[in-house]
Amino acid sequence: MSWLFFQDESGQDHRNAPLEVRGGVALHSSRVWSFVKSLQDAEERCFGIRLGEVGSEIKGSRLLERKRFDWARQEATLDDASRRKGARRFLTRSRQRESPSRRDFTAFGQASKKMAHEVFASLRSHDAVLFASAIPRVTPLKTTGSSISCERT
Numbered sequence: 001m002s003w004l005f006f007q008d009e010s011g012q013d014h015r016n017a018p019l020e021v022r023g024g025v026a027l028h029s030s031r032v033w034s035f036v037k038s039l040q041d042a043e044e045r046c047f048g049i050r051l052g053e054v055g056s057e058i059k060g061s062r063l064l065e066r067k068r069f070d071w072a073r074q075e076a077t078l079d080d081a082s083r084r085k086g087a088r089r090f091l092t093r094s095r096q097r098e099s100p101s102r103r104d105f106t107a108f109g110q111a112s113k114k115m116a117h118e119v120f121a122s123l124r125s126h127d128a129v130l131f132a133s134a135i136p137r138v139t140p141l142k143t144t145g146s147s148i149s150c151e152r153t
Contacts, residue, residue: 002029024131042118046111048084054091071109087111
């Protein structure tokens with residue numbers, strides 16, 4: 001039995017985050033391709049385009065940015081076709097350095113929220129195992145004579 005384990009970290013720059021977070025996802029090797037395909041399909045269902053086509057990628061910290069939630073609720077919930085069309089327009093206009101419309105921002109915000117839900121649904125349906133730890137931020141090690149100490153910030 002083999003598993004794929006993906007790990008990532010956040011907050012280790014010790015600037016804005018009060019914690020260092022380490023997280024991981026384990027998927028049985030027999031489910032990896034199906035999982036990848038499900039995320040690719042979800043990108044198209046949510047954004048109307050694969051993000052790689054416009055030089056972007058799925059990144060949790062960006063999907064869950066506060067401004068995207070603000071954009072999502074600035075108008076009523078769009079139907080699927082309108083959301084996909086607006087999100088696709090948002091991504092292509094942004095890449096071409098053109099200003100997206102308010103409706104495009106709304107669509108992109110709603111697509112981001114939907115994609116976050118789709119990621120968790122796919123993890124659940126593929127029996128993924130999640131791991132996480134949060135470590136309080138500490139100042140760099142200080143040497144005091146023959147001992148080493150850390151201080152919380």
